[in-house]
Amino acid sequence: SDQAIIHSILNTVPTPASDLTEGLSPGVVATLDRALQKEPARRYPDASAMLADLEQLIADPESFSRAVVPSLPVEGERRLMTALACTITGFGTLLESLEPDAVDQRLATLRARLQRTVEDYGGVLNDFSEDRAIALFGVPVAHEDDTLRAVRAALEIRKGGRSGDAVGIRSALLSSQVAIRPTDEPERPYRLGGSLARDAARLAARGEQGDILIAGELARAVMPFVETEPRAGIEFEVASGTYEPVAVLGETEVDSRLDASSPGTLTRFVGRSGELASLVHSLESTNTGGGRLVSIVGDAGVGKSRLLHEFRRQLADDGVRYVQGRCQVHGSLTPFVPFIECVKAMLGLSRVPQAQLGDQVISRTLGLSSELGIYAPLILHLLSIESERHPVPDYLVGDDLRAALAEALVSVFTLGSRGQPLVLLLEDWHWADSGSDDVLALLTEMISAYPLLVVVTSRPATDEDRVPPAGQLHLDLAPLEPESAVAVMQAIIGARLPVDLAARITEKTGGNPFFIEELCRTLVEEGTIAAAGGEAFVKGSLDRLTIPDTVQAVLKTRLDRLDPEAREVLRSASVIGRAFGHALLARVVPSASRLPTALDALRASGLIQRTGLVPEATYRFKHALTLDVTYDSLLERQRRERNLLVGEALEELHADDLDAHAARLARHFGAAESWDRAVTYGRLAAQRAAALWRLDEAVSTLERTRAWVVHLDAPQELRDQMLVELLLAEERHLETLGRRERQQAAIDELLRLLPEGAGVQRAIVLVRQGELATLLGDYEGARVALDEAITIAETLGAETERIMAVRAIGHQCWRAGSYEEAISSLTEVVEHDRAEEASTRLPRDLVNLGRVLRELGRWDEALAIGHEALAMANDLGDPLDQIYASNYFGHLYRAMGRPEDALASFERARIGSTEINLPVRLTFNLLAIAALQMDLGRIEESWETYEEAVETARRTGRADSLAAGLSFYGDALMAVGQPEAAIPRYEEAATILRPLGVDQALARATGNLARAREQAGHDSAADSWAETRLLREHLGDQQGVLEAVEHEARLRLSDPDRLSALHDVALTLATDLGDVEAEARIRNSLAITAWKRGELDEAAREYATAAARLRLTEERPGLGAVLNGRGAVLTHLGRYDEAQAVLDEAREINEAAGDLERGADSFAALGALAREQNDVTRAFDLYESCLEHRRLSGDRVGEGWALHRLAEISTLAGAPDRAATFSATARAIARETRHSPLERACAKLASPDDASSST
Structure with missing residues (x-):
């Protein structure tokens, strides 16, 4: 019947034409197979496309491939490539069972099938034989999803195999950057460098029949979109590392990474609150005043999908109905793709059994609106569902059918929104097919009459034929502002970033959130950025950042859309750098006459922007990553040649001022491997940078120059001497920094x-x-x-x-x-200076000698030396020596107890440093002034001076000066009890020092930070002490390690295992160091921990050992506190006589030391002992003594507890009025101090039931 034929057409996979008719050419087989594909995306989009293939077959019967014109430069380039390798088995067996011609036909058919599948997914079959095939994705044109396309092609190849076929295929896929160039060989259109294809073939051979193995970065890229399982026992080693591959089982239903993300795994949504509010407002307007279209336009990765994701969350929370459709990359092969997805979602078809699909579509369509009944045949047709009861009328063909289908879709959304407002989310409209454009245009025309909100996302226009839709509300998503960009970075890295590092990443990524996330993940995974104590720092080099494959794919896709001439201009510009001028570029491109046209095309594409017009036109890469991807596409040979061109062009352009351009010349000649010129300009550039106090630049230039010296065609002795000179200069700069x-x-x-x-x-x-x-x-x-x-x-x-x-x-x-x-x-040095009349050196050597005399308190000699040094500096008119002498007097007077004179001397040094612009000396003098102002009680002035010192140090570029200034400022804030204010100073100091290496300054900074965080009650304090401990261990500072461990242990009370380990380490360190006081402190802590666990005997033993160790010292610090604790434990153990003796001794020791707080503890413990012995009168007296000590020491919380104990004793003594008075006063203190445990205890005592049972 006709319906059976229709069902077969729609659902039955036809027998390959090659099996029906012998001798068909592979081209004919491929064409027929494509025409009969069930999936719309795999079929010809229209008759004209099929006709083009047939015409090619007529012209060349042996061809079976749609012509692909390589877009690569003839000389080749570097590209991110995905290789799909197929190991083919079984043709050897066929040789024994089939005629040779039949085997050749089977081989040709297999090749045709593989080639068609690969090309349909945007790849190229690059190699084929009876035992293997290699397909490449990312060439001739890159796509953002080349890795996923390749995996889908592999799945399609596996699905196309016939059950029981003697020929089997196992596949593997790998990705990497490779050198590639086009060839003239039709059977092998591209030649690859490296081992990518070989590695993929080796991996494929390791799999089982039908396996599709993936590994490395490719596996991470496609994992959300495919189901996989591990392949136990397979380890695969390539140049980039060793991998354990996984096997691809099939595709998931995930459309995007956002859909695949688990709750809480997305980075914080920042920088788009205004746009999200606009969407919410549009929805509110739709519900009250009619529908509207909202268009959202932005570059790839700028956050369009994330904005919709957050909007969807709000819709779900508010119970709003929404459906979503996404245009496919090759969606132009299938009309209406995004709207068909929306219809399926509206009808809820995902859970409907196939046998009931047609009936359910009809019933659910009518459920949306009874008026949709007339469109039932068209809706079924759109969904590829056959129906005898609802056939599409015969007269609807061609343009009429297309128009009817568009009308049906629009009616589903408009009429379907009447019962409940509807939101349509349409993503990636830049890939929309023309049919979908027609539907959207019709929908926009009618939308205002319905409660329907349509939100469309698209990328900016790249040509006149694809202009993004313009809605009543149009949102242009710009890159993130710096503050929001930093928030994304910190979310990925999990730590605060130094300002300069955050600025570098923002500049490199252009504020694109997707680029930021991917780049930060790569920096962390490669170990370039590390974190410690909540602070991120650079551990490796940022000179050449590894660009993540995902980011490369996005950018390379844009580059491949350029015409060859514009792309070549861009490649030449990438050699020049981020910014470039017309004059220089014109000297290095193949055709200067066509340069303006190419530059206009690059500006129109959004890859570059014009930054100036006079004295010449200047340009800039919009994104630094675009520059990197473009430059990385050049082969090593091409980089050398083009850098040489740029270097020589620069020499011509700036022949009168080469010194000013030495750094650029050195870089280009170094990249060109023109070693003589690279070294010459490198030394000039380093000298110039040092003269301008750009010491970091000078150091990096000297490092590069040393690398170039090694390649010089010169005797080894001469090269070594040059290296020594460069290293001496570098070492001086490193000292300064x-x-x-x-x-x-x-x-x-x-x-x-x-x-x-x-x-x-x-x-x-x-x-x-x-x-x-x-x-x-x-x-x-x-x-x-x-x-x-x-x-x-x-x-x-x-x-x-x-x-x-x-x-x-x-x-x-x-x-x-x-x-x-x-x-x-x-x-001896001073006498040498006098004898040699080395007047330029003598003032400073006198100052050095005077500093030592100052340490010994030999004030007269120190003053005399200072006056001589200052007189010589004045005679010579040397302002630097005058500054040194004034600074010397400042420190001397401060040591002598003459702060006002010291302040005046430092002020003279400050003025001198300012006048001759010596920011480093100015920093140290300002820090000295700030400290003196603090000593003199001029606190506000001191803070202002510290701020000035820090900002001055920041301008110097000297890391050690800035870190020192910040640390001194933090110390001053800690001295006046402001740990919260000190924390950011210490944090910045530690962040500055971490990249410089582990030394005492860094250990001090992290220790200060840990102490400040601990005093401020920050949870991060324990981690800061842990970092400090590691640094002290690295420095071999055992005493410092012990301090850090003790502090960390006090903050790890909630982690028993960690606490126990820390106590063990601390006890071992204290014993090894012979530090009796530390050992006693640690045993005291162990006793408290054991007591809290209920291990009273263990607690008593630790207290006894701690007390015994302290008795060995003269001053016996802390003995009273230890005895208090031991006595309390003995009381709980019922060993009252021992407890009495221990606590009496503790009281005597604390009283003798004048320690009111510990003395109060002694009376409290004695009171508890008397209470346990039912001696209420004595207990009352002891708690009264405790109360007196608490009041004298100013311990309000302790005072409250003492009053509470007195209330309890009064209750036991049958004095309720007195008890109520004590309890009321205790409760008032609890509320005043906000001490909830005391307040709860008072409330419990006030309850009659509880009071009677109180002990």
Whole structure:
């Protein structure tokens, strides 16, 4: 029957034409197979597309592929590629059972099927033989979802296999960046570098028949969209690492990553509250005044889908009916895709059995509106459901059918919204088919008469043919503002970010939230960014960031839409840099005459923007990531060639001012491997950067220049000498910047290049080593290096270098506290200066000597030296020496107890530093002034000066100065009891110091931060102490480790296992250090912990051991507190006589020490003991003594508890009026201090039932 034929057409997979008729060409088989596909997306979109393939077959009967014109440059490029490898088995068996021609036909048919499937998903079959096939995705044009397309193609290939067929296929997919270039070989259109295809083929061979294996980054990219299962026992190793692949079972019903996300896993929704409010307002207007269309336009990744996701959540919470449709990337092959999805959702068809589908569609359609009955045949047709009762009229064909289908869809949404307001969410309209455009236009025309809100998302127009729809409300989603961008970063990284790091990521991503998320995840996964104590810091290099595959796919898709000439211009511009001018670009592109047209096309595409017109047109990449992806597409050879062109063009353009452009010239010639010019310009660039106080830039330039020196065509001795000169300059800058670990690495490399016997340069480096070791507190190591330096200098008769070493020894002795030896060394240096008439050095050497005299309290000598140094500085007119002398007097007067004189001296130094623009010296003088103002009680002035010092340090670019300023400011705030205000200062100091390496300054900063957080009651305090402990361990500071462990233990009371481990560590450390007081403190803590667990005997033992250890010390600090605790435990154990003796001793010790708080504890414990012995009168007297001590010590909460105990005793003594008075006063204190445990205890005592049972 006709209906049977229709059912077969719609549902039955036809027998391949090759099985019905022998000798059909693969091209004919492929064309027929595509025409008969059941899935609309796999069929020809219209007759003209099929006709094009047939015409090609007539012209070339051997062809069976729609022509693909490679868009790659002829010389090739680097691209992110996905390789689908298929291992084919069984053709060997067929050779024995079939004629050779039949085997060839089967092979050709298989190839045709694979090629058709691959090409339908946007890939290319690049290699085929009887035992394997390799398909590539991402070429000739990249798609954002190439990885998913490849997996879907593999699933389609597996589904197309016939049951029982002797030929089997197992597949695998991998992705990576590869070099690729087009070939002239039709059977192999692309040649790949690297091992991507081979690795995929090896992985495919490891699978079972029918397996589709995926691994690595590709697996992570497609995981939400496919179901997988692990393949036990398979480990797969490639250049990028070892993976355990998973097998793809099939597709999920997930349409987007947002749909796949679990509750609570999405990053915080920020920066779009205004747009979300506009959507909500539009819905309210729809419900009250008629429907409307809202259009949302924004670049890929800017947050259109997330905005709809948040809107959907509100709709669900409010009980609003909504349906959603999404245009497909190749949706133009199938009309009405997003609206068909919406109809299915409105009718709730996902759970309807196939046999009942037709009836349910009719009944549910009529349930929306009885007026929809006339459209039933068309709705069934749209849903590909056959129906004998509701056939589509024969006269509806072609344009008439298309118009009728559009009318049916519009009627479903308009009439269906009458019973309940409806929201239509239509995503990715930039991929919409023309039929869907017609439906939306008709819907927009009618929408105002219905309670219907239509929200359409799209990307900005890239050509005139695809203009985004314009609604009554139009929302342009711009990139996130910096504050919102930082919030996204912190959500991904899980820590606060330094300002400069956040700015770098924002600049690199252009504020695109998707780019931010993916880049931050990559930085964390690669270890480039780490977090500690709630603060993020850079651990690796940010010079060349790895661009996530997901971001590359989005950007590369945009680049591939460009015409070849515009793309080549963009590639040349990427070599120049983020910003570029017309004059330079014109010198390096293939055709300068066509450059304006190409630049206009790039501006129209939104990839670049014009930034200036005079004296020449200048341009800029809109996104730094676009620049990176474009540059990364260049092969190594192309990068060398184009950088050489740019470098030589720069030399021509700026021949009169090469120094000013030295940094750019060095970078380009270095990338071009023109080593002589790279080194020359690198040294110039480093000198210029240092002269401008851009020390970070100078250091990085010197590092790059050292790498270029290695490649010079010069004798090894000459190269080594150049390296020594570069390293000496680099080491000086690193010292100034406070980068101690890197400074030490530079010195180590210098000593390697200058072995023993290398001459006076080795002595200079050893002096630098001694000075650095002194700064780090390694006085013994410093002395070894400096003694060797003196020996070398004396052997060579190098007096200047010997005095350098003696001066450094004087400084080392001063820092180590060996003042007499320091005076001897520094006196020798001063006498040398006088003898040599080294007037330029003498004032500072006098100051160095005077500092040591100050430490010894030899005030007259120190003053005399200061006056001599200042007089010499004045005579010489040297403002720097005048500043040093004034600063010296400031510290001297402060030490002598003359704060006003000290303040005046520091003020003179401040003025001098300002006048000659010495921000580093200015910072230290401001910090000294702030500290003095604090000493003098001028608190507000002090805060202002600290703020000025910090901002001045920030401008210097010196990390150590800024960290020191912030730490000193934090210390001052802590001194006046403001831990909350100190925390951000300490946090920034720690963040600055972390990338510089582990040293004492960082350990101090994290310790200060931990202490401030602990005092402020922050939950993060324990983690801060844990970080401090690790840093102290790294430095070998056992005492510091012990302090950190003790503090952390006090904050881990809710984690018994962790607490026990910390106590064990602390006890071991205290024992190893012989620190009796610390051991007693720890045992006291162990006793308290055991008591809380109810282990009273264990608590008593720990208290006894702690007391015994403290009795070994002279001052016996804390013994009274330990005895209080032991006595209380003995009371609970019923050992009253022992408790009495212990508590009497505790009381005597605390009274003798004048410790009111601990004395009050003694009386409280004695009162509890008397109460246990039913001696109410004595208990009352003891609690009264406790109350007196609490009041004298100002302990209001303790006072309240003492009153509460007196109320309890009065109740037991039968004195209810007195009890009520005590209890009322205690309750008033509880409310005043907001101490809820005391208030609850008072309330319980006030209850008659409870009072009678109170003990």
